[in-house]
Amino acid sequence: MYTLYSMQRSGNAYKVRLALAHLGAPYELVEVDILKGESRTPEFLTKNPNGQVPLLKVAPGRYLAESNAILWYVAGGTTLAPDDRIDRAEALQWMFFEQHSLEPNIGAAFFWLALIKGGRELQQHALEDWMESGFRALGVMENHIAKNRYFAAGRYTIADIALYAYTHVAHECDFDLTRFPAIRDWLARIEAEPGHVAMDWQAESLAVAE
Amino acid sequence: MYTLYSMQRSGNAYKVRLALAHLGAPYELVEVDILKGESRTPEFLTKNPNGQVPLLKVAPGRYLAESNAILWYVAGGTTLAPDDRIDRAEALQWMFFEQHSLEPNIGAAFFWLALIKGGRELQQHALEDWMESGFRALGVMENHIAKNRYFAAGRYTIADIALYAYTHVAHECDFDLTRFPAIRDWLARIEAEPGHVAMDWQAESLAVAE
Numbered sequence: 001m002y003t004l005y006s007m008q009r010s011g012n013a014y015k016v017r018l019a020l021a022h023l024g025a026p027y028e029l030v031e032v033d034i035l036k037g038e039s040r041t042p043e044f045l046t047k048n049p050n051g052q053v054p055l056l057k058v059a060p061g062r063y064l065a066e067s068n069a070i071l072w073y074v075a076g077g078t079t080l081a082p083d084d085r086i087d088r089a090e091a092l093q094w095m096f097f098e099q100h101s102l103e104p105n106i107g108a109a110f111f112w113l114a115l116i117k118g119g120r121e122l123q124q125h126a127l128e129d130w131m132e133s134g135f136r137a138l139g140v141m142e143n144h145i146a147k148n149r150y151f152a153a154g155r156y157t158i159a160d161i162a163l164y165a166y167t168h169v170a171h172e173c174d175f176d177l178t179r180f181p182a183i184r185d186w187l188a189r190i191e192a193e194p195g196h197v198a199m200d201w202q203a204e205s206l207a208v209a210e
Numbered sequence: 211m212y213t214l215y216s217m218q219r220s221g222n223a224y225k226v227r228l229a230l231a232h233l234g235a236p237y238e239l240v241e242v243d244i245l246k247g248e249s250r251t252p253e254f255l256t257k258n259p260n261g262q263v264p265l266l267k268v269a270p271g272r273y274l275a276e277s278n279a280i281l282w283y284v285a286g287g288t289t290l291a292p293d294d295r296i297d298r299a300e301a302l303q304w305m306f307f308e309q310h311s312l313e314p315n316i317g318a319a320f321f322w323l324a325l326i327k328g329g330r331e332l333q334q335h336a337l338e339d340w341m342e343s344g345f346r347a348l349g350v351m352e353n354h355i356a357k358n359r360y361f362a363a364g365r366y367t368i369a370d371i372a373l374y375a376y377t378h379v380a381h382e383c384d385f386d387l388t389r390f391p392a393i394r395d396w397l398a399r400i401e402a403e404p405g406h407v408a409m410d411w412q413a414e415s416l417a418v419a420e
């Protein structure tokens with residue numbers, strides 16, 4: 001059985017919970033509160049020197065970091081992970097896009113605007129960039145998903161799971177999805193998939209630890 | 211034969227050229243000058259709606275974007291791409307790390323400080339963040355590579371290629387690698403690999419197109 005180090009409000013950790021729920025795979029959940037510095041303790045840093053969640057224990061003393069790498073690991077051999085060479089490459093393409101173009105913008109906006117009390121004021125200088133780059137990423141996604149039911153391989157895969165995590169909370173952090181009808185339809189399709197679980201986060205309940 | 215849309219000075223495009231050279235795979239190179247807007251023309255956007263290079267033509271009318279996804283595609287079935295489940299996951303871990311923690315900082319600093327005339331003044335407000343996050347990423351890499359010869363699978367893989375692209379020019383954009391002896395040794399090992407080619411870029415020769 002897997003052990004997943006996770007933070008409930010992290011979209012990156014949610015991806016892994018969503019994939020494991022769809023697959024019906026049992027796992028032990030260890031909640032790590034990064035805002036209380038729990039991912040920066042000496043003990044946690046021996047598990048993940050990058051000090052981040054999610055983190056998956058894959059064998060005694062062996063840990064895997066980076067949400068999208070964990071998705072490939074847990075979904076390996078299932079329909080969620082495309083095996084065909086070009087399908088796999090296209091799923092990877094969207095997953096690298098997610099970490100490079102979507103998560104740094106919508107993920108950052110979600111964290112500071114939706115989760116952190118007073119975060120909007122603290123990050124006012126960065127907000128314009130996040131909004132511009134985030135909307136640009138959503139435009140690229142809309143263009144694809146208007147012509148395809150899923151992001152890769154013509155079926156529900158970990159590419160959808162990776163992109164869903166922050167896109168489905170985009171409206172909670174100033175990203176109005178009215179202009180993106182195909183994305184909204186796709187979000188509804190993902191939510192209708194078997195084993196779907198909600199992210200279950202709470203708004204603005206957190207204060208930044210110094 | 212592949213067609214690769216590339217920009218000579220792009221570290222992300224260099225990754226693909228480096229992998230193809232190591233593999234001895236012939237390809238047609240199409241130079242795209244993103245600073246002249248050549249990746250934003252209607253014609254190019256039909257190939258890659260995200261408007262970026264590198265881009266690989268994999269079949270008539272079919273294109274693959276995202277440098278690290280392209281690496282998996284071209285290296286598939288070779289020793290550069292780990293096939294074992296955990297080795298593959300660890301290679302992916304480092305490649306997602308590269309796109310999320312290394313490239314946005316060292317890649318951005320390289321672009322603005324080393325390639326663009328007057329870039330330092332234009333990006334002064336962002337530089338402190340890039341340096342702090344970039345040095346943090348280098349610290350995570352040093353910690354790993356001090357104990358391992360390569361980043362994944364115990365051999366030269368596309369994870370090394372992905373990380374090498376911007377790390378080997380880090381010293382050109384204010385990242386002093388003196389504190390990272392294991393990284394410097396690893397850079398030398400990568401440069402000794404068969405088929406190694408240089409990135410071949412020119413310093414500060416470019417002006418920003420408006």
